[in-house]
Amino acid sequence: MKIEPFEMERWQSKYERLVDYELSESGVHALKLSELLGSQKATKEFLETPLGYPQADGTPALRSEIAAMYKGATPEHVFVMNGSSEANFVAAWHLFEKDDEVVIMVPNYMQTYGLAKTWGAKIKPLKLREYLDWQFDPEDIKNLVTKKTKAIQVCNPNNPTGSVMGRNQRKALIDAAKDSGAWILSDEVYLGAEREGPRTESLWGHYEKTLITNGLSKAYGMPGLRIGWLVGPPKMIEEIKPHHDYLTLTPAKLSDRLAQLALEPKMRERIFSRTRSILQKNYPIVRDWMDDHASLFSHVPPTAGAICYIKYNMKINSMDLAERLRKQKSVLIVPGDHFGMDGYMRIGTGPPKDYLLAGLNRIDELLRELKAGKKR
Ligand SMILES: Cc1ncc(COP(=O)(O)O)c(C=O)c1O
Numbered sequence: 297m298k299i300e301p302f303e304m305e306r307w308q309s310k311y312e313r314l315v316d317y318e319l320s321e322s323g324v325h326a327l328k329l330s331e332l333l334g335s336q337k338a339t340k341e342f343l344e345t346p347l348g349y350p351q352a353d354g355t356p357a358l359r360s361e362i363a364a365m366y367k368g369a370t371p372e373h374v375f376v377m378n379g380s381s382e383a384n385f386v387a388a389w390h391l392f393e394k395d396d397e398v399v400i401m402v403p404n405y406m407q408t409y410g411l412a413k414t415w416g417a418k419i420k421p422l423k424l425r426e427y428l429d430w431q432f433d434p435e436d437i438k439n440l441v442t443k444k445t446k447a448i449q450v451c452n453p454n455n456p457t458g459s460v461m462g463r464n465q466r467k468a469l470i471d472a473a474k475d476s477g478a479w480i481l482s483d484e485v486y487l488g489a490e491r492e493g494p495r496t497e498s499l500w501g502h503y504e505k506t507l508i509t510n511g512l513s514k515a516y517g518m519p520g521l522r523i524g525w526l527v528g529p530p531k532m533i534e535e536i537k538p539h540h541d542y543l544t545l546t547p548a549k550l551s552d553r554l555a556q557l558a559l560e561p562k563m564r565e566r567i568f569s570r571t572r573s574i575l576q577k578n579y580p581i582v583r584d585w586m587d588d589h590a591s592l593f594s595h596v597p598p599t600a601g602a603i604c605y606i607k608y609n610m611k612i613n614s615m616d617l618a619e620r621l622r623k624q625k626s627v628l629i630v631p632g633d634h635f636g637m638d639g640y641m642r643i644g645t646g647p648p649k650d651y652l653l654a655g656l657n658r659i660d661e662l663l664r665e666l667k668a669g670k671k672r
Pocket residue numbers: 322378379380381382405451455483485510511512513519522523524
């Protein structure tokens with residue numbers, strides 16, 4: 297079967313380990329296992345974990361902790377998987393069929409977009425508008441969603457723009473879904489990674505046909521655990537589970553145990569404040585750097601996520617720019633082309649400060665060369 301390439305993930309998987317400065321990642325630099333385990337007692341207990349098959353849908357202990365974050369949810373509403381990408385995949389696999397009409401927020405992480413294309417669904421893009429600070433126009437969703445719409449997929453907080461859906465937009469989305477009977481599929485993996493403003497409100501709890509995906513990779517800084525989850529009505533969760541039987545069967549046992557520690561409410565808040573403090577320290581570094589190039593760059597300050605989505609004023613295609621940065625300066629960024637938007641680039645703001653500064657300096661070198669008209 298021919299698949300629609302997931303360009304950003306392929307780009308990252310291929311090159312992220314080969315460059316000196318990896319600025320394509322959208323999460324904060326990772327927490328260490330020792331920071332999660334803390335005491336010797338916890339470490340000792342962890343080492344005694346039997347390495348048998350784990351529970352297929354996640355342990356009851358972990359599912360209870362996850363359920364507690366979603367009003368009215370029980371462990372039966374929760375399905376734990378390997379990363380929110382896997383949760384997105386199985387939900388989309390169940391929902392998107394050939395010729396189905398699906399409304400997808402763009403720009404977006406582009407996973408569900410590529411899957412919808414691969415499976416022959418008809419995509420109606422719900423555009424985030426830069427002049428609205430990367431919100432969609434509520435009128436657009438009214439016009440796009442019809443009785444034929446099977447699902448509306450959103451990414452909130454949004455990757456790559458870092459915007460958080462406004463109140464009018466939330467209302468328009470929920471109203472449109474209710475009117476049409478479409479499913480809402482909301483990827484909320486950046487919830488808890490707010491640089492400023494209040495914690496993002498989940499779309500959970502306003503409409504029965506809602507599916508939420510989330511995980512530990514971004515706001516929690518633990519992508520290595522590969523823990524993600526899907527929350528939805530128990531009947532739908534049961535319908536989706538058989539898809540996972542053809543995939544990875546279960547989450548990893550050690551990760552399930554560690555996720556329980558991470559999601560314990562006190563620990564969760566500690567982790568979220570670590571994330572926020574990294575974002576608050578690092579964003580000004582990138583902002584000041586952009587200010588130094590005010591004629592070249594403009595951006596809407598991101599509310600959440602370790603990302604900055606930058607519009608540039610240079611006569612070079614975004615993929616060409618990213619390739620020159622990678623090959624000549626050993627820096628990896630994400631070109632706007634991966635989101636279907638030439639003229640933009642996404643830079644990660646989550647690495648340690650010195651690393652980030654050094655990476656930006658390397659980008660400066662190329663900017664100087666471009667200004668001087670150097671071709672290669
Ligand atoms: C919006 C969004 N969803 C899902 C993922 C995948 O995350 P995970 O590591 O949980 O599979 C990413 C990764 O960048 C993302 O940006």
